[in-house]
Amino acid sequence: MKSVQVKDDKGPAENLYIGEGPTPNPQNGQLLVKTEYFGLNRMDLLQRLGNYPLPPQAPKTLGVEFSGTIEKSESDKFAVGDKVFGLVYGGAYAEYVVAAEETLIKVPDDLSMEVAAGLPEVWFTGIQVLTTVGKFQKGDSVLFHAGASSVGIAVIQLAASLGASKIFTTVGSDEKCEFVKKLGNKFGVTVVPINYHNEDFKEVISKHYDASKGEGVNVIIDPVGQTYFVRNLEIAAKDARIVLMGAMSGPIVKGDVPIGLIIYKRLVVQGTTLRSRDLAYQEKLRDFFVSHVVPLILEGKIDTFVDKLFNFTTEDIVASHKYLESNKSMGKVIVKI
Structure with missing residues (x-):
């Protein structure tokens, strides 16, 4: 599969490029998701620079939030073909990502995949x-x-x-x-x-x-x-x-x-940090998000903001990181695969 990689494992935005790597396999309670969109976060900038302490379960690939379609399920809570969005310890800057059932959410009919990709980490x-x-x-x-x-x-x-x-x-x-x-x-x-x-x-x-x-x-x-x-x-x-x-x-x-x-x-x-927390902790946050925030989004009482959309090319990935570093954004920066 294609994924965003970092030349020399760390460095400026110019070190980002799209390369090839193995497709991950889901284990019990996990899902393999074909990624459609992923969101950028400031921790990605720090990780790219080598300045972010990764939790031990995080893969090398950047990215913690995404939306996509389940291609393989090792969970009885989600099925192949489900449209989902969620939070992961890493690996979202790729064509496929493995996600845990505890931090995954089915995409409501009235919520776009583009917007959904930028919600989990933020909320x-x-x-x-x-x-x-x-x-x-x-x-x-x-x-x-x-x-x-x-x-x-x-x-x-x-x-x-x-x-x-x-x-x-x-x-x-x-x-x-x-x-x-x-x-x-x-x-x-x-x-x-x-x-x-x-x-x-x-x-x-x-x-x-x-x-x-x-x-x-x-x-x-x-x-x-x-x-x-x-x-x-x-x-x-x-x-x-x-x-x-x-x-x-x-x-x-x-x-x-x-x-x-x-x-x-x-x-x-x-x-406090979130990425280092265990799945049980993150699941409680997800449940509050689903019960309180999602209904308000669907009712139009809570607004979502996609500030800028980039494509899954080396040129655009570099540009997306530079844009986030510029501190000009007002809302989410999203990449479409």
Whole structure:
């Protein structure tokens, strides 16, 4: 089968190419899926560079989300010919991928295969960071950094659907501000966008709360890391949960860190990843996604965004990674096989 490979096993986007490799075989509880579309994620960029710690069960081939048709089934829950989409530990950048039944979903009639391919990683991650780790409760306020990212778009809409009181988000342009502030409209929830190039999110958010009364943001989700860490502590409410899901600005916090705020505000600061989690953990996320999110997508209450579609050629694969690296996307980047 054809799959995306990396020259020298790591390097810049130019090292990506389409090569030949063996077709994988499904084991008990697994399915062989003929891939139609796959989604790109930032972990793919890190893995291509050799900077992502792969879980032991992950194959060498990039890619964790896809849509396609089952060609061989070793599961009693899915049949040959089923149209499916799902999450895998790796291997989705290929004509065929082996998927576990625990993280696979049948594609509803009213959902396109193109859109479906970009949903699993984004929404499983969003559900995890907001509800499982972030312990979101109805009426909580939420801050998500990088709100125009695919996960940001998902978390904002998920929080709105679950009854957030207010949602703050940092983005990198006025265009993105206009885009994200509409994401809570269908649920009547205010989204406050903050352009980090000309606004300080601490100053903006502080105007909404009285810190002397323990007020602030209840759930803060941060993929940025170093440059935001101290300010996250400062604008967090008493008993807030701060979820660290990335370190795009760096993994080491420099300067004076006021750990007293963690103590006296009783803050919970927790890091998390999804790809390293076992199938039982991921299955629970899938089940919540199927029961809560999919119906809202089909009803038109939650919007899905495919920002750009690329073809399964070496030229387009290289271009897709460069586009994702440019930080210009507002929604998913998808490749059609």
